Amino acid sequence: MDIPEIGVLNNSLRYFFTPSSLASELFYYPTRAGHYFCDRRYAFDQHVETARLASHRLNLMLICVCRGELRFTLEGESVTAAPGQTALFDCRQPHEYAAGDDTEFLWLLFNGLNAEAVYRRILQNKGGHHVFAPAGFSEIAQGIRELVSSCESGSRMSEAACSQLIHRLLCELLLDGEGARREENEAIGEAISFIHRNLYQNITVGDAAAAASFSPAHFSRVFKLQTGYSPYEYILLRRIDAAKHLLTSTQLSVKEVAYQVGYNSEENFIHSFRKKVGVTPGVFRSVPV
Numbered sequence: 442m443d444i445p446e447i448g449v450l451n452n453s454l455r456y457f458f459t460p461s462s463l464a465s466e467l468f469y470y471p472t473r474a475g476h477y478f479c480d481r482r483y484a485f486d487q488h489v490e491t492a493r494l495a496s497h498r499l500n501l502m503l504i505c506v507c508r509g510e511l512r513f514t515l516e517g518e519s520v521t522a523a524p525g526q527t528a529l530f531d532c533r534q535p536h537e538y539a540a541g542d543d544t545e546f547l548w549l550l551f552n553g554l555n556a557e558a559v560y561r562r563i564l565q566n567k568g569g570h571h572v573f574a575p576a577g578f579s580e581i582a583q584g585i586r587e588l589v590s591s592c593e594s595g596s597r598m599s600e601a602a603c604s605q606l607i608h609r610l611l612c613e614l615l616l617d618g619e620g621a622r623r624e625e626n627e628a629i630g631e632a633i634s635f636i637h638r639n640l641y642q643n644i645t646v647g648d649a650a651a652a653a654s655f656s657p658a659h660f661s662r663v664f665k666l667q668t669g670y671s672p673y674e675y676i677l678l679r680r681i682d683a684a685k686h687l688l689t690s691t692q693l694s695v696k697e698v699a700y701q702v703g704y705n706s707e708e709n710f711i712h713s714f715r716k717k718v719g720v721t722p723g724v725f726r727s728v729p730v
Contacts, residue, residue: 442454442455444475444477446483446485446491447482447483447484448479448480448481448482448483448484448540449477449478449479449483450477450478450480452478453476453477453478454475454476454477454589454592454593455473455474455475455477456473456474456475456589456592456597457473457496458470458471458472458474458496459472460472460600461600463600464553464600464603464604465553467554468553468554468600468601468603468604469551469553469554469556469604469607469608469611470551470553470600470603470604470607471549471550471551471588471603471607472495472496472497472500473496473497473549474547474548474549474585474588474589474592475547475548475589476545476547476548476585476586476589477544477545477546477547477548478544478545479509479540479544479545479546480540480542480544481539481540481541481542483539483540483544484537484538484539484540485538485539486536486537486538487532487536487537492532496550497532497550498532498533499533499552500532500550500551500552501529501530501531501532501550501551501552501556501560502528502529502530502531502532502536502549502550503527503528503529503548503549503551503581503585503610503614504522504527504528504529504538504546504547504548504549505526505527505546505547505548505578505581505582505585506523506524506525506527506528506545507524507545507546507547507582508524508543508545508546509540509541509542509543509544509545509546510522510523510524510540510541510544511538511539511540511541511544511546512538512539512540512541513528513536513537513538513571513572514535514536514537514538515528515530515535515536515571515572516530516534516536516571517535518570518571518572520570520571520572525574525578526572526574526578527572527574527575527614528571528572529560529564529571529614530571531557531560547582547585547586547589548585549585549588549607549610551607553604553607554604556611559611559615562615563611563614563615566615566617566666575613575614575617576617577614577617580609580613581610581613584606584609584613585610587606588603588606615669616666616667616668616669617666625663625667626667628653628654628663629653629663629664629667629668631652631653632649632650632652632653632664632672633668633675634652635648635649635653636649636672636675636679637679640676640679640680640683640703641683641701641702641703642703643703643705644676644703646660646661646672646673646676649664649672649676650672660672677713677717680702680703680704681717681718683702684698684699684702684710684714684722685718685725687701687702688722688725688726689725689726695707695710695711695722695723695726698710698722710722
């Protein structure tokens with residue numbers, strides 16, 4: 442494919458996407474995606490002609506470096522991305538990047554739904570850094586590769602499929618346990634099993650951390666990276682789920698349900714249930730929502 446960008450080699454691919462009004466309102470959607478092979482002549486910043494297109498300047502950019510290197514300056518932060526690293530940034534903010542020789546990268550411009558809010562949360566989880574090495578790099582790169590390949594083969598993904606793909610990529614980034622060791626994954630699994638076995642008991646975050654053989658602080662950090670929940674919130678929501686089942690399938694009183702799912706008082710249970718569900722347990726039992 443002939444791409445009129447200096448330093449982009451002929452075996453590179455680039456495709457444009459124009460979202461429908463439905464996709465713009467309800468979906469995640471791509472505006473451009475590509476698979477680039479470059480030499481050291483390749484450089485990009487927000488001032489080049491391509492960057493002035495709405496399909497670039499109003500969107501978010503995700504780049505996966507597969508080979509070589511890309512040197513980034515993003516909102517004043519200068520960093521070199523090596524193979525296995527990703528860059529994520531807002532194209533409305535100052536950005537520029539340049540390739541070394543024999544560089545290969547996959548890239549995706551996207552927007553839609555709550556993309557900006559998810560983007561901000563991902564950066565928050567990464568300490569504000571735009572370049573990082575996600576544990577799910579291969580899955581993220583493969584997702585972009587699938588999108589580009591579907592265009593190359595003439596069987597372009599539907600907008601719904603594109604939305605699902607972008608959602609999957611964002612979840613990989615958001616819930617990424619960056620650099621997490623296999624032992625950590627297994628330990629969190631043990632903690633979750635412990636929580637479910639003892640859900641109705643008076644368990645604490647410290648108890649769950651002990652089941653994983655972690656300190657409470659380290660456990661809380663790793664647990665949230667891997668699940669998206671704090672341990673306390675996870676326990677609370679699973680108890681609410683259990684309470685919903687009991688309220689709709691038994692004749693137990695609200696007080697009995699409260700004690701059965703691990704609350705030490707009916708008042709605490711009602712307050713917690715209403716805060717998470719939006720109605721009291723009694724109202725939920727009458728009209729499950």
